[in-house]
Amino acid sequence: SVSPQATWCELPSRVLLVLTSQRGVQMYDADGSTMVFWHALDVPELPAAHSVFARGIAAAGGRFICVGTSFGAVLVFDIPPKGTNVTLSEVLEQHRDPITDIAAEQGQAPDGAGDMVTADDSGTLCLWSSGEEFTLLGKIPGSGCTCSSVALWNGIVAAGYGNGQIRLWEAASGRIRAQVSAHARWIYALDLAPLTGKLLSGAEDSFVHVWKLSRNPDTDDIEVQHCHAECVTDTQVCGARFCDPAGDTFAVTGYDLSEILCYGPA
Template sequence: MVAADSEGPKDRGDRMFHRERSIPLRSSAAALCNNLSVLQLPARNLMHFGVVHGSSAQLLSAAPEGVPLAQRQLHAKEGAGVSPPLITQVHWCVLPFRVLLVLTSHRGIQMYEADGSVMVYWHALDSGDSSSVQAVFARGIAASGHFICVGTWSGRVLVFDIPAKGPNIVLSEELAGHYTPITDIASDPAQGQDGVADMVTADDSGLLCVWRSGSEFTLLTCIPGFGVPCPSVQLWQGIIAAGYGDGQVRLYEATTGTLHVQINAHARAISALDLAPEVGKLLSAAEDTFVHIWKLSRSPESGSIEVEHCRGECISDTQVCGARFCDPTGGSFAVTGYDLSEILRFSSL
């Protein structure tokens, strides 16, 4: 059953969010979807932020109150070519035994220790199967078990087997199922069970592929696109949340691909989605200057997916290009915007 609501769900009146101290950037954020990565380090009372600008990625460490403590800039590995390659995404991958920072560009895939101090792996992209007019790039990054999956311009998804320590990283598999460039990849570590969908990949045509990870990845189902790109996707307890270029958020059943809810969430293209796994809150951000927070749940009677609107924040005069929760309960979030030289932070009252 599809629960479509052209007006969007009613606001529940949850806790208000207030603007906290922003974190200054040396360079403004590039106009890329999912252009913000956040790594929480509660044991050290720190938070890492990663933002892309051109051929460099800026890493920042900050205390909870927003005071910046350290900054580092990473540059895309040159490879062959006469101009510096543009970075397409930076993302921290939390594996069961280590955390790696992954950087993708028009030349290849770089993996670093979590603080960006040491590069442990470099994978060059092979442009041999692309035409001279087709751009070569990697984009879409997610950890699944002890694997890191990275999407490419050709629609292939590269699966890297990550050892518990050291640089002996191996390209173990290439997943086929997409025919247009990958836009985003999401996984749900809580769903790492036999027969359970625990990873979803999205592409420029809006097609979603649902996978079960393991020693070999298995394609479980494909959810057809409808001619609109899907820039961002999330997966939580068997629910796929997909954000599209027409401003819609669609919620699917991961195992079957059934559409449950369709929300006209934004007036322009969605640029980022994120999930707070402990409570099932979904954050959606778009080029219309708005960030919305939604609460996902399942009906105890029917098992159908339900959604309620919690809050909306307007980031005035800003084309939002990245947004992430800063804690697993969804009590705070951070936002980046095109040509904005700071990371905006909000927390609930």
């Protein structure tokens, strides 16, 4: 079964707690006390073996929350500044495989780079520009290996894969700029610290790594540097997040773990 997801979506006017599951999409006030919106998944005609679920959540374009589905569609919800009048404003249909993750730009997007990336089970990435209508700017074909997690920072797409690799792409051109054999097993989580460009990766191999992304001012090359490694003994890491915008502290959890482990400077 597919694990439910929970994400705080920060829009300029409000913060919503968004939950996805096999039943659909739920949106709550930030403290979880009041349900603002509920969207049941419309099931296309699929063979019985296919499960239906929502997965991948991101706030984009100042007033939208985007949610991925198992049938490859990305649902775009228009969020009012207050109240419950949430509407499904658009459905983006460029993926043919289940959506795995969605990320919005966390830094400053260069010209032509777009401000959102979507990923699917085949490893295909789609780059979007948000607005009244979302525009597809480019598509990076998958190589058959699942892209399980994506992040977007200053026009750099960081993608984590089922084979343990992290690949860095140029959002504007779709060109691959770096590839790192980061983990021995499936990467389950990537997160980005917007102030510093630190990248956090957590995987089934029980390791959590911190990397630093940067652009060389002379060549404009994307550079990646390893900063820190942490082994969470006997734990398949399935969740990892920075706890501050500079990426000095991070939290980790794993399968069959009933606690969240927090790491920071000594």
